[in-house]
Amino acid sequence: MVHGRHAHDENEGNTFLGKELKYFSQAGFDLDRIHIKRNAPIASLYEDAILNEGAVISSSGALINFSGKKTGRSPKDKRIVYEETSKDDVWWGPVNIKMDEHTFEINRERAIDYLNTRENVYVFDGFAGWDPKYRIKVRVIASRAYHALFMHNMLIRPTAEELENFGEPDFIIYNAGQFPANRFTTGMTSTTSVEVNFKRMEMVILGTEYAGEMKKGIFSVMHYLQPVKFGQLSLHSSANQAKGDNGDVTLFFGLSGTGKTTLSADPNRLLIGDDEHVWSDTGVFNIEGGCYAKTINLSAEKEPEIFNAIKFGSILENVVYNPADRRPDYDDVSITENTRCAYPIEYIPNAKIPCIADRQPSNIIMLTCDAFGVLPPVSRLTPEQAQYHFVAGYTSKTPGTEDGIVEPSPTFSTCYGQPFIILHPGRYAKMLAERMEKNKVDCWLINTGWTGGKFGTGKRCPLKYTRAIVDAIHNGTLAKAEFENFPIFNLAIPKAVEGVPSEILDPVKVWPSKDAFNAEVQKLGGMFQKAFSKYEADITAEVKNAGPIL
Ligand SMILES: Nc1ncnc2c1ncn2[C@@H]1O[C@H](COP(=O)(O)OP(=O)(O)O)[C@@H](O)[C@H]1O
Ligand SMILES: C=C(OP(=O)(O)O)C(=O)O
Ligand SMILES: [Ca+2]
Numbered sequence: 068m069v070h071g072r073h074a075h076d077e078n079e080g081n082t083f084l085g086k087e088l089k090y091f092s093q094a095g096f097d098l099d100r101i102h103i104k105r106n107a108p109i110a111s112l113y114e115d116a117i118l119n120e121g122a123v124i125s126s127s128g129a130l131i132n133f134s135g136k137k138t139g140r141s142p143k144d145k146r147i148v149y150e151e152t153s154k155d156d157v158w159w160g161p162v163n164i165k166m167d168e169h170t171f172e173i174n175r176e177r178a179i180d181y182l183n184t185r186e187n188v189y190v191f192d193g194f195a196g197w198d199p200k201y202r203i204k205v206r207v208i209a210s211r212a213y214h215a216l217f218m219h220n221m222l223i224r225p226t227a228e229e230l231e232n233f234g235e236p237d238f239i240i241y242n243a244g245q246f247p248a249n250r251f252t253t254g255m256t257s258t259t260s261v262e263v264n265f266k267r268m269e270m271v272i273l274g275t276e277y278a279g280e281m282k283k284g285i286f287s288v289m290h291y292l293q294p295v296k297f298g299q300l301s302l303h304s305s306a307n308q309a310k311g312d313n314g315d316v317t318l319f320f321g322l323s324g325t326g327k328t329t330l331s332a333d334p335n336r337l338l339i340g341d342d343e344h345v346w347s348d349t350g351v352f353n354i355e356g357g358c359y360a361k362t363i364n365l366s367a368e369k370e371p372e373i374f375n376a377i378k379f380g381s382i383l384e385n386v387v388y389n390p391a392d393r394r395p396d397y398d399d400v401s402i403t404e405n406t407r408c409a410y411p412i413e414y415i416p417n418a419k420i421p422c423i424a425d426r427q428p429s430n431i432i433m434l435t436c437d438a439f440g441v442l443p444p445v446s447r448l449t450p451e452q453a454q455y456h457f458v459a460g461y462t463s464k465t466p467g468t469e470d471g472i473v474e475p476s477p478t479f480s481t482c483y484g485q486p487f488i489i490l491h492p493g494r495y496a497k498m499l500a501e502r503m504e505k506n507k508v509d510c511w512l513i514n515t516g517w518t519g520g521k522f523g524t525g526k527r528c529p530l531k532y533t534r535a536i537v538d539a540i541h542n543g544t545l546a547k548a549e550f551e552n553f554p555i556f557n558l559a560i561p562k563a564v565e566g567v568p569s570e571i572l573d574p575v576k577v578w579p580s581k582d583a584f585n586a587e588v589q590k591l592g593g594m595f596q597k598a599f600s601k602y603e604a605d606i607t608a609e610v611k612n613a614g615p616i617l
């Protein structure tokens with residue numbers, strides 16, 4: 068038993084470190100100077116974040132933190148180390164920009180040097196991947212208590228026994244995000260640098276404190292390891308399952324802001340996970356142990372599961388609060404529109420723990436947030452169309468999720484997660500097609516974006532209608548609906564869906580002018596063709612012809 072905070076601090080340090088001490092001294096950590104806190108209790112991370120990092124406790128008990136200048140990801144500053152073990156698998160180009168091994172060593176040393184100047188260094192050891200066959204051991208080493216707590220929530224938390232016998236990690240993140248990269252280091256274009264090295268199995272972060280870099284870093288690693296080393300398909304998707312024994316499984320693909328987190332938290336179904344999954348030989352498993360929800364305009368009425376998950380242990384990021392009562396103001400965008408909450412998945416009442424479904428998916432829902440208001444709220448895709456749309460990845464970037472994005476910006480984000488893929492998109496698409504074919508999966512395209520006009524004139528499709536559409540997929544009525552053809556894109560759109568006004572199902576009916584609509588469809592079709600042309604060499608003619616035909 069300890070009495071008082073100081074005695075507590077002493078006790079908490081290296082005693083938890085046990086067998087790991089050797090690793091830290093070998094890696095260059097100065098154990099005479101710094102105090103390493105490994106898998107520290109939530110309460111103690113709260114105390115340190117409050118004392119040293121300007122964090123406060125919200126009225127519901129969550130820890131409110133601020134990430135400083137960067138409040139979204141920095142894809143332009145992301146690098147992959149060019150080395151012999153992975154170079155032939157990586158899809159080099161604007162997504163995966165090369166960094167040489169020597170520069171990585173310099174940045175890694177810079178991160179460790181910075182960590183050695185700190186009084187406290189926070190370590191979190193946990194797992195990525197719920198299926199024990201395909202999981203990896205991850206170690207996070209960070210200068211901020213907030214970052215350790217974030218990864219405590221986002222990784223799979225080890226039991227005391229697993230922590231005791233953790234052994235060598237498979238992957239290590241060095242997060243020195245409070246300290247800038249040196250702009251004179253080879254290839255640096257700013258003071259932010261986020262880099263992954265598959266030979267060392269390490270990631271280094273300098274010059275950004277946005278916590279999302281870490282969880283997406285793990286995702287990039289899994290997007291390499293799962294297909295290349297384990298032969299399994301990693302996906303930027305959420306997943307849920309019908310209640311009861313072995314209920315049907317749905318995967319929701321989508322780029323950031325399209326609705327993976329919101330739509331997977333469904334009171335009628337079990338949540339497997341909100342963002343990163345692996346479709347394996349035996350079913351579907353979540354990579355993460357937590358969720359990272361957007362909190363912009365969050366309300367208890369529209370999204371009760373997420374709203375109620377914001378409590379002790381949860382991390383609110385860049386959310387403005389009222390100092391008088393510490394209530395978060397979810398409508399306030401003054402820091403960023405990309406306000407977030409990270410919570411352990413068990414904070415969602417219907418979470419399925421362990422987060423694994425032992426059966427193959429029945430439905431795939433591709434979520435697109437169409438800022439042009441052209442695509443129908445729902446359509447049924449043929450297997451060829453499913454492949455086409457997966458490779459094209461049409462959607463919009465949501466304001467704030469990436470540095471510099473201020474309004475919904477149309478983009479073709481291949482695999483519905485271009486910033487996170489490591490291999491050529493054709494490799495993921497091929498695995499997807501094989502799995503869909505083998506398991507006879509139904510595929511749907513849902514537009515959670517604009518309706519009745521484009522961004523600026525129309526409005527976002529009301530959430531209650533999108534939910535009604537998802538319900539109709541799950542209760543089987545949509546598959547039995549009468550369909551009509553949506554021209555140019557050749558999509559099958561239902562004539563009626565329970566709980567949805569029929570006119571919105573066909574976008575032309577809710578646009579103010581038919582001519583303006585037709586012009587917009589033509590324009591978007593042309594954008595698809597242009598975007599898809601770079602993949603044509605690797606894709607069959609059937610799939611290519613499943614796209615819009617002008
Ligand atoms: N029709 C809709 N479908 C899904 N989300 C919607 C819809 N309309 C508004 N939203 C809002 O859009 C955001 C979707 O974000 P989120 O579910 O976090 O996306 P993702 O997990 O794919 O990044 C949420 O803030 C949600 O409240
Ligand atoms: C965390 C992110 O993604 P998502 O919105 O899909 O959770 C992100 O894109 O930085
Ligand atoms: Ca999300």
Ligand SMILES: [Mn+2]
Nearest residue numbers: 323327341342
């Ligand atoms: Mn996501």
